[in-house]
Amino acid sequence: xxxxxxxxxxxxxxxxxxxxxxxxxxxxxxxxxxxxxxxxxxxxxxxxxxxxxxxxxxxxxxxxxxxxxxxxxxxxxxxxxxxxxxxxxxxxxxxxxxxxxxxxxxxxxxxxxxxxxxxxxxxxxxxxxxxxxxxxxxxxxxxxxxxxxxxxxxxxxxxxxxxxxxxxxxxxxxxxxxxxxxxxxxxxxxxxxxxxxxxxxxxxxxxxxxxxxxxxxxxxxxxxxxxxxxxxxxxxxxxxxxxxxxxxxxxxxxxxxxxxxxxxxxxxxxxxxxxxxxxxxxxxxxxxxxxxxxxxxxxxxxxxxxxxxxxxxxxxxxxxxxxxxxxxxxxxxxxxxxxxxxxxxxxxxxxxxxxxxxxxxxxxxxxxxxxxxxxxxxxxxxxxxxxxxxxxxxxxxxxxxxxxxxxxxxxxxxxxxxxxxxxxxxxxxxxxxxxxxxxx
Numbered sequence: 272x273x274x275x276x277x278x279x280x281x282x283x284x285x286x287x288x289x290x291x292x293x294x295x296x297x298x299x300x301x302x303x304x305x306x307x308x309x310x311x312x313x314x315x316x317x318x319x320x321x322x323x324x325x326x327x328x329x330x331x332x333x334x335x336x337x338x339x340x341x342x343x344x345x346x347x348x349x350x351x352x353x354x355x356x357x358x359x360x361x362x363x364x365x366x367x368x369x370x371x372x373x374x375x376x377x378x379x380x381x382x383x384x385x386x387x388x389x390x391x392x393x394x395x396x397x398x399x400x401x402x403x404x405x406x407x408x409x410x411x412x413x414x415x416x417x418x419x420x421x422x423x424x425x426x427x428x429x430x431x432x433x434x435x436x437x438x439x440x441x442x443x444x445x446x447x448x449x450x451x452x453x454x455x456x457x458x459x460x461x462x463x464x465x466x467x468x469x470x471x472x473x474x475x476x477x478x479x480x481x482x483x484x485x486x487x488x489x490x491x492x493x494x495x496x497x498x499x500x501x502x503x504x505x506x507x508x509x510x511x512x513x514x515x516x517x518x519x520x521x522x523x524x525x526x527x528x529x530x531x532x533x534x535x536x537x538x539x540x541x542x543x544x545x546x547x548x549x550x551x552x553x554x555x556x557x558x559x560x561x562x563x564x565x566x567x568x569x570x571x572x573x574x575x576x577x578x579x580x581x582x583x584x585x586x587x588x589x590x591x592x593x594x595x596x597x598x599x600x601x602x603x604x605x606x607x608x609x610x611x612x613x614x615x616x617x618x619x620x621x622x623x624x625x626x627x628x629x630x631x632x633x634x635x636x637x638x639x640x641x642x643x644x645x646x647x648x649x650x651x652x653x654x655x656x657x658x659x660x661x662x663x664x665x666x667x668x669x670x671x672x673x674x675x676x677x678x679x680x681x682x683x684x685x686x687x688x689x690x691x692x693x694x695x696x697x698x699x700x701x702x703x704x705x706x707x708x709x710x711x
Contacts, residue, residue, distance in 0.1 A: 293427065293430075293431055293477075293509050293512050293513065293562070294427065294430035294431055294433075294434055294558055294559055294561075294562030295374060295377055295381075295430075295559055295562040295563040295566055296476075296477040296513065297434055297477075297512070297513065297516040297517070297520075297539070298377075298381065298434075298537070298538070298539045298555070298556075298559035298562070299377065299536070299537075299538075299559075299624070299627065300473055300476060300477045301516070301517050301520050301521075301532070301538060302532060302533055302534070302535055302536070302538055303470075303473040303476075303628065304316070304470045304473045304474065304517065305520075305521070305529055305532050305533045306533040306534075307462065307466050307469040307470045307473075308458075308459060308462050308466040308467050308469070308470035309459030309461055309462040309466060309529060310454060310455050310459045310521055310529055311455060311456075311457065311458050311459045311462065311466065311467055311470070312455065312470065312517045312518075312520070312521055313455045313456055313514050313517045313518040313521060314455065314456050314457065314458065314467060315467050315470035315471060315473075315474050315517075316474055316477070316510065316513040316514045316517045317456070317510075317514050318467065318471065318474070319471055319474025319475060319477070319478065319510070319513075320474075320478075320506065320507075320509075320510025320511075320513065320514065321671075322471065322474075322475075322668075322671045322672065322675075323475070323478045323481060323506050323510070324503075324506050324507070324510070325646070325664060325667055325668035325671060326642045326645065326646060326668045326672070327481065327502050327503055327506045328649075328661075328664050328668070329346075329645045329646045329648070329649035329664070329665055329668055330343075330346070330502050330645060331498075331499040331502055331503060332649055332652070332653075332661060333345075333346040333349070333645070333648070333649065333652070343359045343360065343363050343641050343642075343644065343645050344356045344357065344359045344360025344363065344577065344580055344581070345580075346359075346645050346648050346649075347359035347644045347645060347648045349648065349652070350647075350648040350651045350652055351644075351647075351648060351651070353706075353710040354703070354706040354707065354710045355644070355706075356710065357581065357702065357705070357706040357709065357710035358644075358699065358702045358703055358706055359641055359644045359645070360577055360580060360581050361581065361698070361699075361701075361702030361705065361706075362637045362638075362640055362641045362644075362698070362699060362702065363577055363637070363638070363641050364574055364577045364578065364581065365633070365634065365637045365695070365698050366479065366634040366635075366637045366638040366641065367570045367571075367573045367574035367577060367606075367634075368570075368574050368606060368609055368610055368613065368634075369613070369630040369631065369633050369634030369637070370479055370566065370570045370630070370631065370634045371405070371566070371567050371570030371571050371574060371606070371610045372405075372609075372610040372611075372613035372614050372630055373626065373627040373629075373630035373631045373634065374563045374564075374566035374567050374570065374627070375401045375402075375404045375405050375408075375563070375567045375610065375614060376397065376401050376614060376623045376626045376627050376630075377559070377560075377563040377623065377627050378397075378400055378401055378404040378560050378563040378564050378567065379396060379397025379398060379399070379400035379401040379404070379560075379623060380397050380536075380560075380563075380623035380624065380627070381537070381556045381557070381559040381560035381563060382396070382397070382400050382556070382557070382560040383396040383397050383400070384537050384540055384556040385553045385554075385556035385557045385560065388540065388549050388550075388552050388553035388556060389553055397623045398614075398618050401614055401623075402611060402614065402615075404563075404564050404567050405567060405571070405607055405610055405611055405614075406607075407564075408564070408567045408568045408571050408607070409571065409603055409604070409607045411568060412568065412571055412572050412575070412598060412603050413598060413600055413603060427562060427565055429558065429561070430558035430559065430561055430562040431512060433554060433555055433558045434512075434516060434539065434555065434558070435512075435515075437519075437539065437542065437543060437546070437547065437551070437555065438515055438516055438519040440546060440547065441519050441522070441523045441542060441546050442519055442522065444546055445522050445523065445525075451522065452522065452525075455517075455518055455521045455522070456518075465678060468674050468675055468677075468678035469675070469678045469679065471674065471675035471678070472632070472635055472636070472639075472675045472676075472678070472679045473631075473635070474513075474675075475635050475638065475639060475642075475675060476631045476632070476634070476635040477509075477513055478506065478509060478510075479631075479634060479635060479638050481502060481505045481506050481509065519542075520532060520538055520539075520542065523542045523545070523546065524538070524541075524542075536622075536624040537556065539552075539555045539556070539559065540552045540555065540556055543555050567610075570610075571603065571606055571607060571610065572603075574602075574606040574610075575599045575602035575603040575605075575606045576599060576602070578599070578602040578605060578606060579599040579602045581709070582602070585708070585709035588601055589601050589602050589605065613630065614626070617629065617630075629687065629691070632679075632688065632691050633691045633694060633695060636676070636679060636691060636692060636695045637695050637698065637699075639672055639675065639676050640676075640695070640699070642668070642672055643669055643672050643673070643676075646665045646666070646668035646669040646672065647665065647669055648665075649661065649664070649665035649668070650662050650665030650666050650669070651665075652665075653665060679692070680692055
């Protein structure tokens with residue numbers, strides 16, 4: 272049974288949007304960026320948008336040549352051989368699993384915040400909700416990818432509209448006291464450009480999965496057209512939303528100090544209370560929970576399709592599609608089980624916010640390596656076709672990706688952050704060893 276080829280442009284865009292999950296990213300990731308870049312958070316997101324646009328051009332170039340559920344795996348394989356392609360897919364799988372598990376935790380985190388806004392104590396509530404979100408995501412993905420993709424898109428559009436409304440209200444209030452400041456678009460004097468470089472890791476985390484539409488290329492009508500539109504549209508529109516929202520949060524917290532923003536696990540809730548009402552804050556937390564759930568749904572589907580591609584030559588049972596629904600149900604169950612295990616491993620050792628930070632960092636480091644592989648593959652592909660502009664674009668993408676990667680390794684992060692690079696390296700080595708057996 273082959274995968275069901277029914278997705279259109281909107282559904283493909285929905286999968287990319289779901290993994291990126293802009294509402295969830297802005298409800299949490301700005302605090303991570305501010306903690307290392309200070310007031311320059313909007314600048315970091317602006318540079319991050321340009322960086323990911325360069326990477327996106329490489330994905331677009333390949334997606335027009337080849338429609339494969341392997342996405343980065345297929346692109347790297349085309350230029351550097353099956354073993355390199357297997358390793359790229361293996362690293363991308365780690366990213367999707369980490370993002371899915373990490374955002375499942377945030378479903379419970381934000382839903383608990385919404386309940387607290389209603390005056391009901393919800394201590395420990397996040398764990399059962401997180402586990403339930405993965406089970407519900409599996410149920411949706413099992414039966415109908417088209418319906419799941421449409422649900423993803425609807426949830427995100429509602430959530431983004433809610434945050435945009437808050438942004439406009441906050442800036443209108445701040446503007447009554449004088450001109451809006453431009454300082455957030457300059458490096459913070461206390462953090463410098465190094466702080467911006469470290470912040471790009473979290474900017475990449477915010478965009479992580481923008482290429483997710485490519486994983487459903489085999490199920491998409493006219494993939495050579497639909498996939499590029501979904502990828503570039505996600506980067507451009509998502510980047511504009513990120514810069515706008517990061518700027519609003521920095522300006523909105525200015526009176527109380529950016530230290531408060533850096534340490535706030537629910538900044539949109541705080542801003543909604545400060546500039547609006549508790550009811551609006553509860554609504555935004557509910558929107559963030561829905562956005563996080565859409566990321567769980569998208570990450571689960573992308574991870575399952577990556578397992579399907581990697582297993583085709585070694586474990587065909589994992590590559591099989593359901594006889595009626597046309598979805599990779601065996602791969603979906605495996606990925607859901609791994610994501611659930613990742614959450615349970617940390618459940619008694621860290622807070623929901625910390626778990627997301629840990630898993631998000633691991634996934635981002637793996638993803639940066641994948642993106643480097645794709646941009647290098649694009650350069651090699653362009654060189655063979657004598658495409659000078661595309662060759663330079665590929666090398667430019669590689670160069671800018673090395674910056675956040677270096678800054679995430681040196682200076683050596685404090686514990687437990689110093690554990691994540693070796694863990695990603697161990698996963699990389701395991702993939703290289705497996706590639707010798709299963710990549711042919």
